[in-house]
Structures are given as structure tokens and as C-alpha cells.
Amino acid sequence: MYFYTSPFIVFGDDALVHLRTTLGKRALIVTDKNIVKLGLADLVCKELKEANIEYKIFDNVEPDPSLDTVRKAAKMAEGFNPDWIIGLGGGSCLDAAKAAFLVYCVPGLEPDCINPSETYNTRLKAKLMGIPTTSGTGAEATFAVVLTDVEYQRKLATGNMEAIPDLVILDPLMVKGMPPAITAQTGMDALTHAIEGYCTTYRTRFTDGPGIMAIRSVFEFLPRSYKDGSDMEARQEMQWAATQAGLCMNGGNAGVAHSLAHSLGGIFHTPHGIAVGLFLPYTMEYQANSSEETKARYAEIARFCAIANGPDDKCAKALIAKVRELAKSLKQMMSVKDLGIDRAKYMASMEGLVERAVSESMTTAVHRIPNEADIEKLFVYSYDGKSVDF
Numbered sequence: 001m002y003f004y005t006s007p008f009i010v011f012g013d014d015a016l017v018h019l020r021t022t023l024g025k026r027a028l029i030v031t032d033k034n035i036v037k038l039g040l041a042d043l044v045c046k047e048l049k050e051a052n053i054e055y056k057i058f059d060n061v062e063p064d065p066s067l068d069t070v071r072k073a074a075k076m077a078e079g080f081n082p083d084w085i086i087g088l089g090g091g092s093c094l095d096a097a098k099a100a101f102l103v104y105c106v107p108g109l110e111p112d113c114i115n116p117s118e119t120y121n122t123r124l125k126a127k128l129m130g131i132p133t134t135s136g137t138g139a140e141a142t143f144a145v146v147l148t149d150v151e152y153q154r155k156l157a158t159g160n161m162e163a164i165p166d167l168v169i170l171d172p173l174m175v176k177g178m179p180p181a182i183t184a185q186t187g188m189d190a191l192t193h194a195i196e197g198y199c200t201t202y203r204t205r206f207t208d209g210p211g212i213m214a215i216r217s218v219f220e221f222l223p224r225s226y227k228d229g230s231d232m233e234a235r236q237e238m239q240w241a242a243t244q245a246g247l248c249m250n251g252g253n254a255g256v257a258h259s260l261a262h263s264l265g266g267i268f269h270t271p272h273g274i275a276v277g278l279f280l281p282y283t284m285e286y287q288a289n290s291s292e293e294t295k296a297r298y299a300e301i302a303r304f305c306a307i308a309n310g311p312d313d314k315c316a317k318a319l320i321a322k323v324r325e326l327a328k329s330l331k332q333m334m335s336v337k338d339l340g341i342d343r344a345k346y347m348a349s350m351e352g353l354v355e356r357a358v359s360e361s362m363t364t365a366v367h368r369i370p371n372e373a374d375i376e377k378l379f380v381y382s383y384d385g386k387s388v389d390f
């Protein structure tokens with residue numbers, strides 16, 4: 001038995017106007033100060049007013065939200081008693097909102113104890129909405145919740161099916177002002193979700209569709225929206241692609257680029273999109289080197305996106321080269337060394353890096369599951385920018 005879950009998605013020009021039809025009394029908006037400063041929270045509040053929904057704003061979400069931030073947002077909700085929690089912003093805001101929603105709806109639940117297999121009956125108390133302001137994390141479409149345990153310097157990748165929003169609003173107005181660097185990083189995250197989600201052992205035909213469409217869109221429209229942020233066709237296509245990639249990952253899970261990135265991010269605080277985009281070609285090489293299933297999937301992508309034709313081997317290599325070419329054109333870091341991380345410090349952290357990556361669920365979602373020794377080699381090769389030959 002398999003499942004495929006999706007929020008109700010409203011997309012396209014004026015999608016925000018749909019908020020006027022929302023039924024409810026009170027909404028807590030979970031966001032950050034920058035989103036408020038940019039006036040994006042105002043756009044949402046204006047529509048909530050039209051719907052006669054009272055609102056409060058929690059604007060203290062930081063990049064890589066901590067357990068404490070989630071507790072504070074949930075506490076604000078408890079004093080306000082909203083029937084909607086709205087995550088507004090990039091992946092950090094959406095993850096914080098999803099976790100705060102669960103903690104608010106489930107008495108006594110601690111954010112680090114969110115259990116993927118528990119039934120919480122959250123909808124008896126409130127509903128969850130996601131309004132992304134970046135195009136990449138896909139958090140609006142997934143059950144995943146990524147938090148940071150500051151004390152133990154680690155990312156907690158957990159989730160629950162009830163953390164999938166009821167409603168997602170994709171209005172191009174919300175991503176129009178995204179700066180080129182964020183456009184590139186979040187776009188590479190979307191590409192990683194779609195390529196990894198398309199090739200795991202969890203994938204189904206329901207995740208394949210959004211996944212492969214997202215990959216093709218990213219190759220075509222990410223360079224355009226990076227070069228010219230006012231290219232609204234490209235902005236809109238990337239916004240859709242990011243959510244499609246999220247839908248692909250929600251059912252298909254992700255892969256080892258995500259495991260390595262979470263691990264690196266927990267210790268060296270590398271932004272998620274930079275880290276996944278960096279590790280993606282190395283982990284793809286690792287899979288293609290001795291997983292025939294994955295190689296065939298890469299080849300399928302390459303043919304669908306008109307990157308190459310012919311035998312699987314040639315097509316898979318062409319896809320990996322295309323990923324590197326895209327990252328380069330977006331001025332992304334191609335190796336860990338490029339990030340400015342000191343080699344001695346990196347090597348001294350290796351035990352922790354490997355231990356964290358091994359414990360990630362994505363590490364076992366792939367056809368070729370790396371052991372500890374291979375994960376260490378992947379970290380070393382990615383540091384030196386060396387093509388994976390094992």
C-alpha cells in the first residue's frame with residue numbers, strides 16, 4: 001500500500017486573493033523580520049482583514065530555526081488561540097510554523113519529540129497554511145520538519161503527515177523581490193529534491209510526475225530567474241517547480257546529498273541550498289558508479305530534458321555534467337574548500353560529520369546505500385572537488 005499526499009494548492013497571479021474566502025476567526029503568522037520589513041506580511045494581513053480573520057505575527061524565526069523558537073511561537077499561539085497557523089517565508093519560517101503548529105495543537109508535545117508515526121488529530125484544533133517567499137525548499141508541500149538543536153550542534157530532520165499544510169498559496173508577487181543569490185541557492189535545493197526524489201527506493205509513479213517536470217523547469221527557468229528577477233514567467237515557473245519538487249520529495253524522500261548537507265550544516269552552518277547543491281553531483285556520481293537502477297533513472301531524466309540521448313552510461317554522465325554546469329553558471333560553490341572551511345578543522349570534525357550523515361533517514365532511501373567509510377570518502381572528495389571514482 002502506498003500514499004500520495006498534497007495540500008490544496010492555489011497558484012498563479014492573484015493567488016493571495018484566495019485568502020479572502022478563508023473561513024476562520026484567528027490566524028497566527030509565523031515569519032521573520034525581513035519578510036515583515038519587505039512588506040510581504042502586510043500583503044497577507046490585508047487579505048486576512050478582508051476575510052474578517054484577526055491575526056497576530058510571530059516574526060522571530062531565525063535561519064535554521066531552533067527548538068526554542070518553535071516553543072516561543074507555540075506559546076504565542078496558546079495565548080491567542082488561532083484556528084490557522086500560517087507559515088510565511090522561506091524554508092526556515094515554514095519549518096518553524098509546521099513545528100509550532102504541532103506543538104500548539106498537541107498538549108505536552110516538545111518540538112524535539114515530534115514523531116513521524118504518531119496520529120495527533122491536530123485538525124480538531126487548527127489548520128495549517130504555507131505561503132512560501134522563496135522557490136526551492138518545498139517545505140510547503142512536505143511532512144518534513146527540519147529544526148536545529150543548538151545545544152548538540154545538529155539538525156533534527158523529523159516530520160509528521162499532519163505537518164503537511166492544508167492550504168498552500170503560490171503567488172508570484174511573493175517571490176518577485178528574491179535576490180539572485182537566494183534565487184540560486186533555493187533553486188539548487190529544488191533541483192536536488194526532484195533529482196533525489198525521482199531516484200530513491202521510495203519513489204512511486206505519483207511522485208515521478210511532479211519530480212521530472214520540476215527538473216526540466218529548473219534547468220530551463222532557474223538561469224533566467226537568476227539573471228533577471230523581474231522575468232515573471234521564469235519566477236512563476238520556478239515557484240511551481242519548487243512545490244512540485246517538494247511533492248516529489250514528500251512521497252519519494254531525498255538522498256545522500258541531503259544527508260551530507262544536514263550534517264555539514266549542523267557543524268559548519270552552511271546554508272542548506274548551498275550545501276545540497278554542492279554535494280549533489282558527487283553523490284550522483286557515487287550512485288551512477290554502481291547502481292544500475294539509479295543510472296537508468298538519471299538517463300531517463302537526461303532524455304526527458306533533452307540533455308542527451310543514447311546509452312544509460314552516456315546520458316547519466318551528461319546529466320551530472322549538466323548539474324555542475326548549472327551550479328557554475330549560478331556562481332555556486334563547487335567544493336567544500338570553496339566554502340572557506342579550513343581543511344584541518346574539517347578533517348578534525350570528520351567523525352561527527354560521518355556519524356550525523358549515517359543517521360539521516362535519506363541515507364538509506366537510495367539504491368546504493370553508503371557505509372561509513374564511503375560517506376567519509378564522499379566528504380573528502382567533495383572537499384577537494386574531486387570526481388567520485390569509487
Ligand SMILES: [Fe+2]
Pocket residue numbers: 137189192193258272276
Ligand atoms: Fe532540501
